[in-house]
Amino acid sequence: MKARQWEFCVIGGLAVQRWGEVRTTLDADLTLFTGFGEEERYVDELLSNFQGRMPDVREFALRQRVLLIRAANGKDIDIALGGFPFEREMIGRATPFEFAEGVVLPTCSAEDLFVMKVFAARSKDLHDAETIAIRQRLDGRYILQQLEPLCELKEAPELIGQARRILEKHGWPE
Numbered sequence: 163m164k165a166r167q168w169e170f171c172v173i174g175g176l177a178v179q180r181w182g183e184v185r186t187t188l189d190a191d192l193t194l195f196t197g198f199g200e201e202e203r204y205v206d207e208l209l210s211n212f213q214g215r216m217p218d219v220r221e222f223a224l225r226q227r228v229l230l231i232r233a234a235n236g237k238d239i240d241i242a243l244g245g246f247p248f249e250r251e252m253i254g255r256a257t258p259f260e261f262a263e264g265v266v267l268p269t270c271s272a273e274d275l276f277v278m279k280v281f282a283a284r285s286k287d288l289h290d291a292e293t294i295a296i297r298q299r300l301d302g303r304y305i306l307q308q309l310e311p312l313c314e315l316k317e318a319p320e321l322i323g324q325a326r327r328i329l330e331k332h333g334w335p336e
Contacts, residue, residue: 168204169195171256171268173242173278180259181272182293189238193270195253198245205229208241248277248308272298277308280325281316288324295332302326302334 163170174191196204205223212231215238216222223229227243244250256268270278272294279291294300305325313321 163192163194166207169244169250169253170241171253171270172259173270173275174240176261177269177275178279178290178293179261180269181275181298182290183297189240190233191240191242193242193244193249193253195244195250201227201243201245204243212239246312248274248312273301273305274308276300276305276325277312280309280321280328281312283318283321283324288328291325291328292332295328295334300329300332300334302329305329 170192172190173193174189175185175187176190178185179187194204201224205220208229208231209220212233214220215230215232219230223241223243227245229241229243231239231241233239242249244253252270252274253268255271255274257271258266259269260266276291276294279287279294306322309325310322313319
């Protein structure tokens with residue numbers, strides 16, 4: 163992705179290792195900004211270089227906006243096909259992080275990761291959001307500003323309250 167100058171960043175469990183509680187993760191999660199209408203070009207290019215993890219992986223990716231591939235080393239990679247302004251801005255705010263010697267990748271900000279974790283709302287994700295709030299000094303105003311329109315789209319306004327409770331529990335507002 164770097165060689166092609168594609169806009170992307172690390173999200174998910176690897177980003178949690180940077181901003182929240184260090185934990186194991188079995189896969190790598192990325193967001194690749196494809197916009198809307200250009201997904202096929204990116205998906206086809208990736209599938210020409212990586213093995214899909216299911217029979218109809220291309221169709222699944224185009225329908226669900228997540229490409230499920232396997233790297234040559236056997237590790238699973240989930241690539242979210244970003245198209246919303248939040249995703250483009252998240253990638254723009256990403257900063258480099260060295261995961262291992264010589265392995266430096268752009269990682270979403272702690273605030274953007276918190277937004278995604280609350281938005282996903284699984285118990286594991288809410289726990290991750292909590293660990294991020296414990297370890298980082300978060301910009302709660304920014305988080306709520308980003309989360310509100312996403313929750314409107316999802317028709318899940320209760321997630322705003324969930325985010326507020328986590329933030330307030332860990333010192334926001336200051």
